[in-house]
Amino acid sequence: MQQHPDIDKAKIFADFSSHVSSGKARFFQSFQMDFVPGARGGCYLHDIEGDKQLLNLHCNGGVFNLGHRHPELIEVLKNGLDRWDIGNHHLVSLPRAETAALLASLMPGDLNYAVYGVGGGEATDLAIKVARAYTGKSRIVSAMGGYHGHTGLALATGDAKYREVFGPQAPGFEQVPFGEIDALQQVIDDDTAAVILETIPATLGMVIPPPGYLQAVRRLCDERGVLLILDEVQCGLGRTGKLWAFEHFGVIPDMVILGKGLSGGIYPIAATVLSQRLESVFHADPFIHVSTFGGAELGCLVMKRVLEISSDPGFLAHVNEMAMLFKTGVDLLLQKHAGFLIGLRQMGLMMGLELKDELAGPIFTKAAYDNGLLMLYANNDKRIVQFLPPLIIEAHEVEETLVKLDGALSDAKSLYDQMAKLS
Ligand SMILES: Cc1ncc(COP(=O)(O)O)c(C=O)c1O
Known part of the structure; x- marks a missing residue:
């Protein structure tokens, strides 16, 4: 693909290092991964300067479910720019109303309300706020190794390694092992407002819930008057072969968190979907929670098309x-x-590809890159390599992926063996 002749990758790295993140620049340079995304389309990313091309099997956790620069979404956004802008988040809005109505029609039960946000962390924060306000209780239970974002309350649901360095910890949060109903049963008490889980925890390594687990969680929450929040930021929007991952398990949560893929990869947007009764939290003061850019009207236009495509x-x-x-x-x-x-x-x-141990995941990530695949090991279980192709991938690209995976596995294995000998 034609690249711009004036591109100077060394300067990009230098500027990035001096003004964005010295650590990230150093990290990628130290592994000879000097890729800077330039042209992109469908399943592929091309380097801004050289010939290198990567098949994107990371997809930013689902941002690129519909591939890069999906033509219909580009058209929606371009046309939208002739008429709309971000809009005013205080006012009643056609794109916000229409898009939320469509989302409600695609959700089961009475998950009828969407509170818009900009990212998944913000959407998680809002879910926790609603849970506390609705129940009048304070404690929130999440899964060890789960991940719901790096904003305030979302951060508090996550593992200590992401929080401790940032000072005093928010009270009222507790973690239990994912998949163990007894552990959950033991921590829930009369002050528990909500249980929050990813339907399939991604950062923990694409853990498929054990049979009966999510149903048991739902039952337990019902018995104890606790709300169930399911985070479908990565696993929603068709990723699992159903529109919502929780549909595989016969449960309906009280709130659903959506982000990443809702954006179509071109306009940031997220949503917390609430069951009907929970919206009462905002009756006394509907302006008690606002988000200036959340549900931007241009974003809503894109999100609506994403929902139409993904639910087909x-x-x-x-x-x-x-x-x-x-x-x-x-x-x-x-x-x-x-x-x-x-x-x-x-x-x-x-x-998720399960490799032999925690050394193998990072080694494989580099071997995959060298073989033209963008993949990342799961940060909370480095044995697992996350494997998220764009959902628009075609059979010949699956074939190409498998050939490259084969090469990457061979390379990773030899590197692993060399390193094992040295240690
Ligand atoms: C499952 C899950 N929830 C929430 C988030 C947070 O989303 P954001 O980075 O948009 O705040 C992420 C991000 O990776 C995620 O994977």
């Missing part, structure tokens, strides 16, 4: 078809690379 039965059938192709291909790789590649965690195109 043909689209979801495509996701399931591609998921089957990956399953078949990875099963062969499991045989070929036995001992190094241990397993595949999969629900639709929400996938």
Whole structure:
């Protein structure tokens, strides 16, 4: 792809290092990963200067569910710019109303209200605020290794390593192991407002909930008057082959957190979806929570089209078809690379490659990059490499992915063996 002739990558790195993040610049340079995204489209990212191209299997955790620069979304945004702008978040708004109505129609039960935000952390914060205000209770229970963002209350739900350095800790938060109903049962008390979980925890390594777990969580919450918040920032919007991941488990949460993919990768937007009764929290003062850019009107136009595309039965059938192709291909790789590649965690195109140990995940990430694949190990379980292709991936690109994965696994294994000998 044609790149701009005046691009000076050394200068980009220098400016980034001096004015954005010296640590990130150093990190990537130290691993000879000097990729700077330039042209992009569909499943691919191209380096801004050189020939390197990466097939994006990271997708920023689902931001690029519909690939890069989906033509319909670009058109919606361009046309939108002829008429709309961000809008005023205090006023009644056509795009906000229409988009929320569509979202409500795609949710089960009475999940009828959307509070817009800009990102997943903000949407999580709002869910926790609503839970506390509605129940009049304070404690929030989350999963160890789970991740809901780096903003105030969202940060408080996460692991200590992300919070401790930043000073005094917010009170009222407790973590339990994901998948263990007894542990949850033990910590819930009369002051528990909500349980918050990712339906499939991504940063913990695409952990598929054990059979019956989420149903048991739902039952327990009902028995104890506790609200259930499910975070579908990564696993929602068709990623698992159903529009919402919780549909696989026969549960309906009281609140759903959405972000990333709602943006179509071109206009930041997030939403906290509330069941009907919870909206009463805002009856006394509807302006008690606001977000200037949350639900920007241009963003709503994009989000509406994202919802239309993602909920199309043909689209979801495509996701399931591609998921089957990956399953078949990875099963062969499991045989070929036995001992190094241990397993595949999969629900639709929400996938994780399980490698032999915590050293293997980071090594594989670099080998994948060298083989033209953008993939990242899961930060809270480095044995697992997150595997999130764009949902618009086609069969020939699945084939290409599998060939490159094969190469990356061979390279990673030799590097791993060399390092093991040295240590
Ligand atoms: C499951 C989940 N929830 C929430 C968030 C936070 O979203 P954001 O970075 O938009 O604040 C993330 C981000 O990675 C996430 O993966």
